[in-house]
Amino acid sequence: MAFTYAWMGIWHGVLYERNVKSHLAAAAAVLAAGLWTGLSRTEWIIIVIVIGLMIALELMNAAVERTVDLVTGEWHPLAKQAKDLAAGAVLVFAIASAVTGAIIFLPKWFD
Numbered sequence: 001m002a003f004t005y006a007w008m009g010i011w012h013g014v015l016y017e018r019n020v021k022s023h024l025a026a027a028a029a030v031l032a033a034g035l036w037t038g039l040s041r042t043e044w045i046i047i048v049i050v051i052g053l054m055i056a057l058e059l060m061n062a063a064v065e066r067t068v069d070l071v072t073g074e075w076h077p078l079a080k081q082a083k084d085l086a087a088g089a090v091l092v093f094a095i096a097s098a099v100t101g102a103i104i105f106l107p108k109w110f111d
Contacts, residue, residue, distance in 0.1 A: 023055055030051065054097055061090045
């Protein structure tokens with residue numbers, strides 16, 4: 001039953017969360033670039049892990065936002081901080097993901 005709830009959460013994110021959709025579109029582009037580039041097995045493992053973590057982190061960000069909205073119906077500085085911190089975590093990992101992608105792809109494209 002727990003897997004059912006987990007899949008429902010993933011499916012909700014895919015259908016209704018704009019940022020999850022954006023990350024999935026970026027992931028599709030990266031996967032296509034990986035196929036075109038001919039990545040090694042190790043590079044594919046890294047790419048899959050990074051994509052999975054990015055989507056998972058975005059789902060967690062959405063969960064934090066929903067929880068904060070549920071707990072407080074009005075604006076509160078701590079609620080804002082919680083949402084900003086969760087969004088900041090996503091941004092930090094997105095930057096790290098972009099750097100990781102550059103390290104993997106750029107030498108293959110420009111050497």
